[in-house]
């Protein structure tokens with residue numbers, strides 16, 4: 035085993051002092067000279083035609099600088115996914131009709147927030163109400179109200195812009211409100227069910243939950259008379275944001291600068307462009323003044339997309355001994371008013387199950403369905419916790435009915451290290467069985483299972499990509515040596531609580547065998563940082579971290595070359611130790627990093643010593659001038675997507691009070707195979723964080739929507755876990771060493787949540803001896819289940 | 826109508842010209858540019874805006890600035906002294922007690938007031954003390970440990 039200097043340790047966050055002193059600047063903390071404030075007028079109706087908007091009175095209010103409506107902006111469409119088959123369907127402000135309560139219809143720029151709010155009241159909008167549809171299964175029926183008319187693209191799609199060989203954008207007609215669909219099949223599902231001794235069919239329903247990032251969404255935009263746009267955003271990676279800002283504003287991408295800000299939590303919810311971000315930029319361009327839009331907490335709840343609402347129909351066939359022979363999945367994704375990331379989610383809801391169980395015959399069909407509700411998006415394990423909840427619930431029921439041990443049954447069906455998945459992805463590292471063994475041992479599964487009334491044990495599993503090859507496709511990093519021997523590392527990674535600045539510094543300092551504070555990280559600034567994948571699909575460490583490792587190696591190589599020339603000895607005789615370059619065993623001739631910098635400048639023609647590195651996930655998937663190698667398809671599930679899967683196994687033990695339905699969590703154990711943990715403390719933090727988020731998911735979190743209106747848009751009615759709600763949580767890191775990851779690392783930021791949800795949910799159902807097919811498992815639902823059992 | 830109010834913030838006398846209904850949080854952030862206290866809910870439900878008024882933690886988003894007139898207001902910006910971090914700040918870094926850090930200033934201020942009241946707390950008491958400070962990232966336990974550690978390290 036290698037002896038690491040920084041890896042597998044838990045150094046303090048390099049930016050910690052900024053955070054604890056309140057000096058870390060979040061978007062809301064940015065204010066610029068002459069800054070205006072923006073506010074957005076929102077629709078009170080779930081479905082209505084906009085007949086007329088009168089902005090005259092608002093425009094006349096003193097202090098108002100601009101009032102715009104959807105007509106002014108026009109049909110500039112954007113979406114998380116924008117392909118010829120599924121063209122973008124959303125405009126920054128509604129143009130002709132509104133499709134959900136809270137959709138923006140007009141916006142104001144004023145010299146203060148108060149004036150902007152007053153101006154909103156002076157805007158007169160005439161609506162003609164249209165029949166809404168809220169239930170996705172109703173929406174799919176013939177004759178249901180159509181949420182969208184045919185969408186006529188008026189620009190190229192993002193795919194065409196990226197150069198992905200494909201057909202031209204074409205109109206999209208949502209038949210029966212179906213916004214998108216996929217169908218993934220392998221093996222022979224009919225035969226698989228025939229081979230089964232036992233079949234089980236169920237329906238599960240998973241509601242939306244809010245990311246509830248503590249920082250409310252905000253944007254500051256400053257369009258300059260030179261034609262450049264500076265923005266400060268709450269974001270998870272700048273490429274997505276600047277691509278869409280540039281496209282919607284019709285300006286070159288390089289002229290949009292997304293600055294680094296601290297981001298007060300993201301959890302997948304801040305990937306895509308938001309209407310308010312575009313509106314801030316648009317109003318700043320109109321007024322030629324900096325402008326800020328801050329959403330209230332209520333706005334965040336009512337207009338920013340929460341997690342995906344999914345209905346899952348699941349049918350599984352097993353042999354008597356528990357071997358799974360076939361599984362049929364139908365997912366209905368109630369996307370709400372706009373499709374957003376649904377094509378991705380429907381695919382991920384399949385592919386994230388691939389590394390868990392070996393299911394020889396499978397059919398997975400998915401439907402995104404438009405309804406007149408708040409649209410939805412990715413949240414920490416996009417599509418993962420929904421499908422995991424269904425699958426793991428059903429496996430538990432199967433085990434109960436066939437009298438199988440739940441641990442053994444899972445171990446029997448797990449995949450194996452070295453397996454190639456149906457889409458071609460490989461499991462070069464695979465610690466899931468070990469995770470289950472260790473978690474079961476820790477909780478005492480065999481001693482405790484079924485021993486005590488109203489005590490329950492439950493298992494949850496999950497897996498997650500370590501980055502993927504889709505837009506923005508790859509990551510790069512640069513590292514520059516300075517005269518003082520310190521280095522500045524440039525990476526496009528976004529710090530939103532993931533500790534990524536520290537992790538990247540650890541990787542570079544490990545390669546260069548120097549103290550951590552030799553590396554100063556400059557991250558997340560689109561004008562300074564090289565191209566970057568961003569922090570979603572959990573590719574931060576695996577892809578961008580690898581780019582950083584290679585950049586540091588490149589710099590090291592250059593440093594050694596110069597040292598060899600300067601000392602006139604062969605490069606092979608040199609090594610770097612503890613921040614010094616040491617020739618052979620002769621410590622007396624050692625050179626400092628600073629010496630090398632001087633050598634480069636004085637003796638090597640002024641060489642500034644800049645290391646460069648880059649990395650792409652699944653490099654064999656590429657396209658270039660009409661060539662497209664190994665097409666990967668969200669719709670058919672064919673083709674490779676990632677190089678490594680992070681895996682989590684959770685086991686929970688709970689006790690239920692049969693008189694009240696109250697649940698006490700005795701313990702949750704999460705065993706996580708994240709490969710080598712770069713920063714052990716950050717990894718433990720990620721696991722803990724998700725276990726606690728999962729507790730919220732299981733017990734109380736749900737964005738409640740009635741007649742299209744969000745009923746609980748505040749922290750009193752939308753409860754999240756507090757310090758008083760934290761049970762004993764134990765994390766176990768199973769280091770499986772991923773050969774393709776930097777120092778053996780892979781994903782950890784997303785899979786534990788899904789595993790925790792299922793484990794706790796299964797434990798509750800085990801304790802009460804009844805199944806609950808939906809979340810959250812509130813006291814009322816538990817009591818209801820107990821009653822139905824007794825009657 | 827706006828009026829002038831004299832506030833004492835982190836030991837500094839600051840005169841501000843504000844509306845009677847301005848909240849303390851607005852005045853701190855927008856008038857005095859002390860942006861350490863955050864607004865996450867604006868309605869007293871999350872603790873991100875916690876500052877101390879005469880040593881007591883208040884949700885500054887629902888406290889009128891005028892009510893704090895003549896009282897000692899303490900914000901996260903006033904915690905480090907002579908270029909040195911406060912022991913709570915050091916402990917929060919040591920224990921990885923934050924991730925995104927948005928809740929951190931408020932939580933540290935709550936903790937500071939709490940340790941003054943209860944210098945030898947149990948974990949349970951610490952959990953209670955910060956139960957009004959919502960953190961979406963960390964799961965709280967590292968913060969509880971950081972606060973406990975600070976208490977243990979404080980001279981009795």
Ligand code: FES
Nearest residue numbers: 867869871872886
């Ligand atoms: S912002 Fe003051 S309590 Fe939430």
Ligand code: FES
Nearest residue numbers: 924926960961962
């Ligand atoms: S650290 Fe992000 S909310 Fe607490």
